[in-house]
Amino acid sequence: GAGVSQSPRYKVAKRGQDVALRCDPISGHVSLFWYQQALGQGPEFLTYFQNEAQLDKSGLPSDRFFAERPEGSVSTLKIQRTQQEDSAVYLCASSGGGEAFFGQGTRLTVV
């Protein structure tokens, strides 16, 4: 595709519900990153994949957060038992070794 595509663009979840956020990176990009952006703040690193290998998950805030990229392309960020503090924009970025390109993000609101 022309850019990084994320879906859904908006998600409203009831507290305690599980959610799955999808990222389609730019074709051929080896590196994929997930960031969490709270309102009025800069993005914060969650996790990093190189192909299908999750090389860094140091930013995942709790064991309720899980990310996968089984075939080295599409990635899914899953949040179990959502809490209000999980409300944020979740950004995905991909890189072919140089510049990182960001998607438009998924805005998650937990009510």
Added chain:
Amino acid sequence: QQQVKQSPQSLIVQKGGISIINCAYENTAFDYFPWYQQFPGKGPALLIAIRPDVSEKKEGRFTISFNKSAKQFSLHIMDSQPGDSATYFCAASKGGKSTFGDGTTLTVKP
């Protein structure tokens, strides 16, 4: 521990003026310093970036000044235009993983 500190939080500049945003970092392992521009409802987009072996980089109206000893870097936007109104983030990166500042909301008045 905030590893990248950005200032000011907001900035208002007249059209044609110079916008200056400053950042400071702590970890000397960072080896790549990008600036991103973000419009509402969009993801960050790379504006300009610098590596620590260079003290200045200019691309069009955008210039990064980098002071390695002080662990500080800044973005200068010359001849600021209303279309430059956006939120700007500095970042410090290592191995592709970026640590972002909290952002500066720039408003350029016509």
